[in-house]
Amino acid sequence: MMLTWLKKRRFGYRSSNDTNGDRETRAQPIVPMLHIDHLTGIYNRFALEHDLTALLNRPQSEGRGALLLIDLDRFKFVNDAMDHAAGDEVLISIARRLASVLTGVGTIYRLGADEFAVHVAGSPSRGKIEDICATIKTILSTPFVLSAGEVWIGGSIGIAVPTPNDLSMSALLRRADLAVMKAKQTAGNSHVFYEAGMSAEASARSELEYDLSRALDRNEFFLEYQPIVCSETRMIKAFEALIRWRHPQKGIIAPDQFISIAETTGLIMPIGNWVVRTACDEAKRWPSPIGVAVNVAGDQFRDPTFLPYVRDCLRRSGLAPERLTIEVTESIFSVDPAVIADSLMELRAEGVKIALDDFGIGFSSINNLRRFPLDHLKIDRSFTEAMLGSKRDAELVDIILRLGTTFDVSTTIEGVETERQLEYARSRGANAIQGFLISRPVAAGDVSAILDRNRVHGAKT
Numbered sequence: 001m002m003l004t005w006l007k008k009r010r011f012g013y014r015s016s017n018d019t020n021g022d023r024e025t026r027a028q029p030i031v032p033m034l035h036i037d038h039l040t041g042i043y044n045r046f047a048l049e050h051d052l053t054a055l056l057n058r059p060q061s062e063g064r065g066a067l068l069l070i071d072l073d074r075f076k077f078v079n080d081a082m083d084h085a086a087g088d089e090v091l092i093s094i095a096r097r098l099a100s101v102l103t104g105v106g107t108i109y110r111l112g113a114d115e116f117a118v119h120v121a122g123s124p125s126r127g128k129i130e131d132i133c134a135t136i137k138t139i140l141s142t143p144f145v146l147s148a149g150e151v152w153i154g155g156s157i158g159i160a161v162p163t164p165n166d167l168s169m170s171a172l173l174r175r176a177d178l179a180v181m182k183a184k185q186t187a188g189n190s191h192v193f194y195e196a197g198m199s200a201e202a203s204a205r206s207e208l209e210y211d212l213s214r215a216l217d218r219n220e221f222f223l224e225y226q227p228i229v230c231s232e233t234r235m236i237k238a239f240e241a242l243i244r245w246r247h248p249q250k251g252i253i254a255p256d257q258f259i260s261i262a263e264t265t266g267l268i269m270p271i272g273n274w275v276v277r278t279a280c281d282e283a284k285r286w287p288s289p290i291g292v293a294v295n296v297a298g299d300q301f302r303d304p305t306f307l308p309y310v311r312d313c314l315r316r317s318g319l320a321p322e323r324l325t326i327e328v329t330e331s332i333f334s335v336d337p338a339v340i341a342d343s344l345m346e347l348r349a350e351g352v353k354i355a356l357d358d359f360g361i362g363f364s365s366i367n368n369l370r371r372f373p374l375d376h377l378k379i380d381r382s383f384t385e386a387m388l389g390s391k392r393d394a395e396l397v398d399i400i401l402r403l404g405t406t407f408d409v410s411t412t413i414e415g416v417e418t419e420r421q422l423e424y425a426r427s428r429g430a431n432a433i434q435g436f437l438i439s440r441p442v443a444a445g446d447v448s449a450i451l452d453r454n455r456v457h458g459a460k461t
């Protein structure tokens, strides 16, 4: 049965206006299996190489099409957290979905683990390519129902259009690769056309990756702490730990510029562990019950040693678990809800608090508040910025604050910069405030002074 299906798929997925059709008829008796990806039944990397080489040696006037490289966004997680059978199911479903929407439009290939390519034949306009990308993104972001449960995958697409100078597949693939790397830097499901300058950007990024891989051993990270205060009394309840990188040549680098690199390279595990340990050790020196909040990336929960590591940090530092808050963003729930819920439940059972950070943007869903054990909700600072300028945003903040009451979680408004914002947040029932109005993030050595001043002057911190 598998073979029949394979055969059906092999012939069903080639574009009808594909100018490489001659390979299909002439080469078919000798190479079909060599050019087929045995798991999914679609064409493989050898087939792409064969097709592109033939195509790039044709006169430009015949139209060389466009190459779309697709890289799945969360495939590794499915493979790690579920199992390889689940990963295989996803790949087969993706091949089927691509085939169902691209037959007659392009030829699809599986190049490696979670990498697919589509060659769109002819001379497609940019608009047509955009439409094809939109279709691909829709089918990739539709949940996959597997034997082991439901997963969301998503994917990034890089597009390269052959130039007259392209005589081999490698140059074209390299450009599509650079474009896909760029697409992956944007959170989830985006597509990017190759542009000149991407090579330089990619080398700067790999240089940064290399520096990042050595930064921990070279003691280049440090934490700053930003107070979170009670909205009524303005007394400090906790500090949020925020990582900074003291780069030997580039100076201080903010987390927004390196956390995503740490995530894609896997460096987030050791760096994230360093943050937890340092924050626990430093917070232990503060008077109880002042707490510390630590940002934790989704990937860290995939590491089975992470929870024992947190426990060990608490034990060794002597910090009461109730004084530690783990901040997560909603993106972590979209991958394997069961694993995440178990981890959060385990942490909470020990007394650690959980905060949902940057609430209201990205993957927001009321369902997350129902399904996951939470203590705090932090409303993203984009709402704070907008709430006094727009009735709609003010109402949204109000709704989120009421959600906090409904789900019995305390609420914090992030990014408060003015007294008016604070007053609005307080009057609508926000429990806590964080922002430059109270204090910018400060060095670990300045925390005691801020606490002393806060005890004496409260509001004038």
Ligand code: C2E
Pocket (backbone or CB within 6 Å): 226, 241, 242, 243, 254, 255, 256, 259, 272, 275, 295, 296, 297, 327, 357, 358, 381, 414, 415, 416, 417, 434, 435, 436, 437, 441
């Ligand atoms: P976040 O967790 O939402 O942290 C708050 C960010 O908002 C901080 O930026 C803080 O400096 C900034 N902020 C606070 N108050 C104000 C304000 O009134 N106005 C404005 N304009 N900004 C304000 P920062 O330190 O650059 O951190 C950015 C993000 O990087 C954090 O957002 C967090 O998602 C991530 N991050 C920081 N440290 C870590 C870490 O140790 N691990 C991980 N995984 N992520 C981290």
Ligand code: MG
Pocket (backbone or CB within 6 Å): 240, 295, 327, 357
């Ligand atoms: Mg945070």
Ligand code: MG
Pocket (backbone or CB within 6 Å): 357, 358, 378, 380, 381, 414
């Ligand atoms: Mg935040």
